[in-house]
Amino acid sequence: MAQIPTWQPNVTKQAGSLQPITAPSGDVTAPAYAGLDKVISAAKTYQDNQDKMNVSNIYSNFNDKLNNAFYGQDGLLTQEGKNAIDLPEAPGQESQDGVAKRAFVTYNLAMNDAIAGAQNNAQKAMLQQTLLSSRSKWLEAAQQHQQQQQQVVDKANYATGIDVSTKGLSSALAMGNYNLAVMNLNDIKHKTDIYGNANGWYDAVTKNTADNSMSSAVLNSISGLIDSNNIPMAQKALNEFGDKLSADQRNAIDAKMKPIMQKNAVDAQVMEWDKDPNMHINGDLNQPLDEAKIELAAKEKYINRTTTIVHPAANGTVADKESFSNSIVTQESGGDYNAKGAVQSDGDYAIGKYQIMKSNWSSWAQEAGLSADAPTTPENQDKVFKNKMNQYYEKYGPQGAAVAWYAGEANAERWVNGAADAIDSRGNHYSWDAQQGGAPSVRGYVDSVMSRTSYSGTPETTETVSNPDYTTNDAVMARVRQRNSEIQLQRSQRNTQLLDMFENQIRSNNPTTLAEVESLAKNIGFTGSDLTAAVAKGMGMVGLVREDENRQRAQTYDEALGELASGNITTKADLTMKYAGRLNNAQLIQLENSLNKESKWATPENLGAYRGVLNAHGIKAGSTEAAQIYEKITNQVKDNINRQIPFTADDIRTWAEEQAQKVTIYKAFPERNTVTYQAAVPPEWKTTAYGVLNERGEEMDYDNSTGRWFVRRSR
Numbered sequence: 001m002a003q004i005p006t007w008q009p010n011v012t013k014q015a016g017s018l019q020p021i022t023a024p025s026g027d028v029t030a031p032a033y034a035g036l037d038k039v040i041s042a043a044k045t046y047q048d049n050q051d052k053m054n055v056s057n058i059y060s061n062f063n064d065k066l067n068n069a070f071y072g073q074d075g076l077l078t079q080e081g082k083n084a085i086d087l088p089e090a091p092g093q094e095s096q097d098g099v100a101k102r103a104f105v106t107y108n109l110a111m112n113d114a115i116a117g118a119q120n121n122a123q124k125a126m127l128q129q130t131l132l133s134s135r136s137k138w139l140e141a142a143q144q145h146q147q148q149q150q151q152v153v154d155k156a157n158y159a160t161g162i163d164v165s166t167k168g169l170s171s172a173l174a175m176g177n178y179n180l181a182v183m184n185l186n187d188i189k190h191k192t193d194i195y196g197n198a199n200g201w202y203d204a205v206t207k208n209t210a211d212n213s214m215s216s217a218v219l220n221s222i223s224g225l226i227d228s229n230n231i232p233m234a235q236k237a238l239n240e241f242g243d244k245l246s247a248d249q250r251n252a253i254d255a256k257m258k259p260i261m262q263k264n265a266v267d268a269q270v271m272e273w274d275k276d277p278n279m280h281i282n283g284d285l286n287q288p289l290d291e292a293k294i295e296l297a298a299k300e301k302y303i304n305r306t307t308t309i310v311h312p313a314a315n316g317t318v319a320d321k322e323s324f325s326n327s328i329v330t331q332e333s334g335g336d337y338n339a340k341g342a343v344q345s346d347g348d349y350a351i352g353k354y355q356i357m358k359s360n361w362s363s364w365a366q367e368a369g370l371s372a373d374a375p376t377t378p379e380n381q382d383k384v385f386k387n388k389m390n391q392y393y394e395k396y397g398p399q400g401a402a403v404a405w406y407a408g409e410a411n412a413e414r415w416v417n418g419a420a421d422a423i424d425s426r427g428n429h430y431s432w433d434a435q436q437g438g439a440p441s442v443r444g445y446v447d448s449v450m451s452r453t454s455y456s457g458t459p460e461t462t463e464t465v466s467n468p469d470y471t472t473n474d475a476v477m478a479r480v481r482q483r484n485s486e487i488q489l490q491r492s493q494r495n496t497q498l499l500d501m502f503e504n505q506i507r508s509n510n511p512t513t514l515a516e517v518e519s520l521a522k523n524i525g526f527t528g529s530d531l532t533a534a535v536a537k538g539m540g541m542v543g544l545v546r547e548d549e550n551r552q553r554a555q556t557y558d559e560a561l562g563e564l565a566s567g568n569i570t571t572k573a574d575l576t577m578k579y580a581g582r583l584n585n586a587q588l589i590q591l592e593n594s595l596n597k598e599s600k601w602a603t604p605e606n607l608g609a610y611r612g613v614l615n616a617h618g619i620k621a622g623s624t625e626a627a628q629i630y631e632k633i634t635n636q637v638k639d640n641i642n643r644q645i646p647f648t649a650d651d652i653r654t655w656a657e658e659q660a661q662k663v664t665i666y667k668a669f670p671e672r673n674t675v676t677y678q679a680a681v682p683p684e685w686k687t688t689a690y691g692v693l694n695e696r697g698e699e700m701d702y703d704n705s706t707g708r709w710f711v712r713r714s715r
Contacts, residue, residue: 054119055126062114069106076103077145084149103142107135158195162188162213170221173237176394188213218244226256232416239397261418268419270479284528286491288484298476324398327452329353337378352376354385364388402449407442498524502534506541556582560591609649613656629659661688
């Protein structure tokens with residue numbers, strides 16, 4: 001900063017001498033200090049301008065610094081979600097201040113740095129006033145950003161919580177654990193209440209949101225059960241929680257469930273036909289279904305006929321099980337603990353208030369916590385009935401439970417899955433509307449029980465529909481064609497396995513006639529047209545087996561010739577013992593003739609000389625080398641015989657030694673694989689070695705220093 005100039009008095013210089021300064025007379029204030037005021041004023045103005053300029057520069061730098069801290073990369077007001085809000089310390093999580101607190105600290109630090117850059121108190125005062133007045137705007141922006149991000153986090157947490165509870169509800173409904181399902185629904189309501197209160201919702205808005213969330217959760221859970229074709233559990237879930245759904249949601253569930261139930265009914269019927277050989281081509285279960293027969297059967301069964309679809313309670317379930325149980329009692333015995341049903345052909349009969357079959361009493365009593373021989377007292381009857389009926393009710397709903405009690409659990413399954421009819425204990429089909437002797441039909445029993453049962457809303461109903469798919473047979477025939485594709489694939493896989501077994505049987509049994517091949521095929525498991533195809537293939541395989549056997553016999557014959565040539569076999573007895581059964585008679589006779597021819601020199605003494613040479617050179621009897629040596633000796637013997645030159649065991653030994661040396665030399669000097677090759681060959685073999693190498697056009701010499709023969713050759 002420029003210094004303010006100090007005031008100096010006006011001094012008049014006199015020529016030749018210095019005059020003393022004298023004070024002016026009179027009023028000297030105004031005239032004497034008028035110039036000083038102007039100087040001071042100018043200096044003050046200058047200083048003010050300097051202060052303002054410096055403060056402006058500091059403030060500009062301050063703003064740049066704050067803008068970067070708040071809005072720059074990773075700035076405070078660019079933080080989102082949990083990064084922007086206050087987080088208390090929690091397991092696995094450190095505490096965190098939100099951006100509002102961080103903004104307060106950041107601003108104050110920047111402000112202190114700015115004020116520290118002032119050059120005087122005036123600048124400090126100016127900066128402090130300016131920065132304090134602008135602080136609230138920065139901090140309000142940070143607070144607003146944190147509140148917005150808190151709402152984002154709360155909304156995400158709420159959505160996650162609802163999703164977790166919805167998945168819990170889905171799992172509970174799939175398991176039939178309705179207490180757990182209620183807990184998950186209550187959890188959805190509780191989470192919605194907390195979220196609504198935190199956001200200042202009106203009570204009506206909170207309740208409406210909770211109801212919508214619960215209905216969506218129930219809808220999605222039941223839809224999931226339908227998608228997985230778990231129709232019985234979907235129906236039971238509707239029985240228990242149908243009151244959570246709107247009319248439109250309920251209609252959507254019915255529309256989604258109905259075709260699946262109809263499809264299940266078609267599947268069940270086609271699979272029943274699949275078990276009947278008469279419905280298959282050629283009466284063979286391994287053959288495809290006969291589409292012509294199926295179409296006729298489907299027309300007879302479904303045209304102008306109906307299918308029953310069960311619609312569970314629309315607005316809740318039976319008010320309580322007591323009403324349903326009382327209706328069962330009324331239907332069965334009227335409440336008589338001593339009632340006894342008619343004795344059936346198998347000796348079984350129903351007993352007591354609930355008409356429990358005598359044959360079921362022991363096992364059902366144990367299920368209820370009683371002993372197998374517990375007496376049928378009123379108390380025990382109540383306990384057994386309550387336990388068993390609860391099982392049926394939870395598994396099949398009220399209508400299904402009534403069917404299970406009257407016609408057995410297998411028919412309860414068929415009822416809730418929309419099957420077209422019922423089955424008896426032997427698997428025979430009968431109509432839901434067929435009278436049971438003097439007793440009502442299954443449908444009549446259900447209708448009678450349900451008509452006396454109290455409901456908390458619209459009860460379960462059944463709808464009798466004429467299914468267009470059944471009428472045109474499209475659904476039935478489509479399923480039949482699908483099943484035939486499955487049968488063909490299974491048949492192909494099965495035949496592949498059987499053919500492997502069949503081939504092994506042919507090789508093991510060596511059949512020679514068509515009857516023998518057919519017998520093997522039948523024993524393996526081929527039937528019908530598959531049997532015919534297998535026999536044809538088997539006859540072809542017999543020819544291949546014979547070719548293979550002939551090939552094996554040829555190899556065995558070569559082996560036997562080698563044995564004769566090597567001297568391992570010298571007598572007919574040895575030949576027969578080793579090769580009878582492996583060679584045919586013609587081959588054995590040929591070998592015997594060869595044995596007789598070669599016996600002119602293969603005496604025990606000569607063979608002893610021959611084998612001694614083999615052993616000395618480490619050549620195994622029966623090897624290729626032994627056969628080669630044997631052949632050379634045989635040729636030499638023939639030559640001597642032709643020339644009428646006698647020979648002895650020593651001659652045999654000499655000839656064998658020469659050939660053994662050649663074999664060894666050939667091994668020691670492989671043909672043309674190196675430039676120079678040395679081998680440890682005894683020097684006394686020189687003549688033989690030269691002969692061998694000369695046959696190959698190679699030169700060889702002996703190295704006395706190494707004791708090795710060597711060959712020089714060019715590639």
